[in-house]
Amino acid sequence: MEHGPVGTPAVIDPARPTGESAGAAVERLTRWCDDFPVSGVRFADLTPVFADAAGYRSVLDGLVAVAGDVDLVAGLDARGFLLAGGVALRLGTGVLAVRKAGKLPPPVHGREYVLEYGTARLEIPAAGIDLTGRRILLVDDVLATGGTLRAATELLESAGAVVPAAAVVLEIVALAGRAALGGRPCHSLVQV
Ligand SMILES: O=P(O)(O)OC[C@H]1O[C@H](OP(=O)(O)OP(=O)(O)O)[C@H](O)[C@@H]1O
Numbered sequence: 001m002e003h004g005p006v007g008t009p010a011v012i013d014p015a016r017p018t019g020e021s022a023g024a025a026v027e028r029l030t031r032w033c034d035d036f037p038v039s040g041v042r043f044a045d046l047t048p049v050f051a052d053a054a055g056y057r058s059v060l061d062g063l064v065a066v067a068g069d070v071d072l073v074a075g076l077d078a079r080g081f082l083l084a085g086g087v088a089l090r091l092g093t094g095v096l097a098v099r100k101a102g103k104l105p106p107p108v109h110g111r112e113y114v115l116e117y118g119t120a121r122l123e124i125p126a127a128g129i130d131l132t133g134r135r136i137l138l139v140d141d142v143l144a145t146g147g148t149l150r151a152a153t154e155l156l157e158s159a160g161a162v163v164p165a166a167a168v169v170l171e172i173v174a175l176a177g178r179a180a181l182g183g184r185p186c187h188s189l190v191q192v
């Protein structure tokens with residue numbers, strides 16, 4: 001990034017390669033938080049990765065590279081939204097927010113699921129968008145136990161969509177999320 005005189009906006013060249021891999025950016029910038037949100041959980045917070053221009057670009061590049069043939073990108077509430085919009089823009093598709101419960105006006109399709117630290121429910125609109133036959137890439141920041149991605153996949157499938165694959169930035173291998181996905185393809189850019 002180049003800076004002009006003080007007070008002028010930074011100039012960003014979108015074509016310039018950052019030179020840093022997604023793996024290096026995630027390792028450099030991920031904030032690991034012990035006992036969050038509950039005791040015993042070591043939480044991977046990728047917020048600093050996305051707030052870093054090189055980091056954000058490298059993870060978007062990585063997700064786009066594994067996206068495959070899809071016509072819609074869906075992001076998981078909440079950090080998945082930051083990724084899905086960028087990936088969709090690069091792929092030339094639309095973007096769908098898969099929301100946590102209570103955020104969307106009815107009617108909705110919903111699905112409960114279990115995470116490392118509790119239970120939750122995901123929802124998508126049941127009106128206004130026809131997902132029948134749509135090929136959807138699911139995008140999120142972290143694959144941990146797999147409960148979120150599994151529920152989102154089942155939710156989209158129940159609405160008639162096809163989910164050829166999911167893609168995440170970071171996979172926490174010890175939490176065995178991949179097994180919970182029951183063989184459904186999931187690309188992860190970085191595994192810890
Ligand atoms: O593989 P799993 O065990 O299901 O966990 C992965 C999910 O957990 C985190 O989200 P969280 O539900 O904490 O929500 P947030 O993005 O709103 O913080 C993360 O962003 C994933 O969406």
Ligand SMILES: Nc1ncnc2[nH]cnc12
Nearest residue numbers: 042043044116142144145
């Ligand atoms: N350890 C963890 N870090 C980030 N997101 C998570 N979701 C579930 N477990 C998580």
